[in-house]
Amino acid sequence: MNKTLINEMKKLDNSELNDVMDMARELMVVNGKMTFKPGMKVFMVQKTKRTPGVIVRILQKNAVVDLGPGRNYRVPMSMLEAA
Numbered sequence: 163m164n165k166t167l168i169n170e171m172k173k174l175d176n177s178e179l180n181d182v183m184d185m186a187r188e189l190m191v192v193n194g195k196m197t198f199k200p201g202m203k204v205f206m207v208q209k210t211k212r213t214p215g216v217i218v219r220i221l222q223k224n225a226v227v228d229l230g231p232g233r234n235y236r237v238p239m240s241m242l243e244a245a
Contacts, residue, residue: 190240191223198225203245206237214245 174182198204198217205212206227215227215237224236 187240191238195220195239197244198239198242205243205245206235207241207243212243217242 171179171182198220200217200219202217204215204217204225204227206215206229213229215229217225218228218234219226221236224238225242226234227237227242228234
């Protein structure tokens with residue numbers, strides 16, 4: 163990460179950091195929409211584990227991901243990572 167960016171972020175208060183985090187999540191959704199396609203293998207990333215799955219459908223902010231037989235879930239794009 164860029165040292166200038168890190169130094170600038172250290173100057174922000176908590177409400178400004180929350181705004182930065184919200185913007186980062188929105189950017190992850192936009193980037194995800196451009197890179198993720200139906201049929202693509204992905205990992206659903208949680209705090210302690212990564213679950214493999216296949217994208218079934220792309221929605222506005224989420225994707226429907228098949229995580230196994232009969233296990234289709236709506237997953238936020240920000241939780242997805244290419245496999």
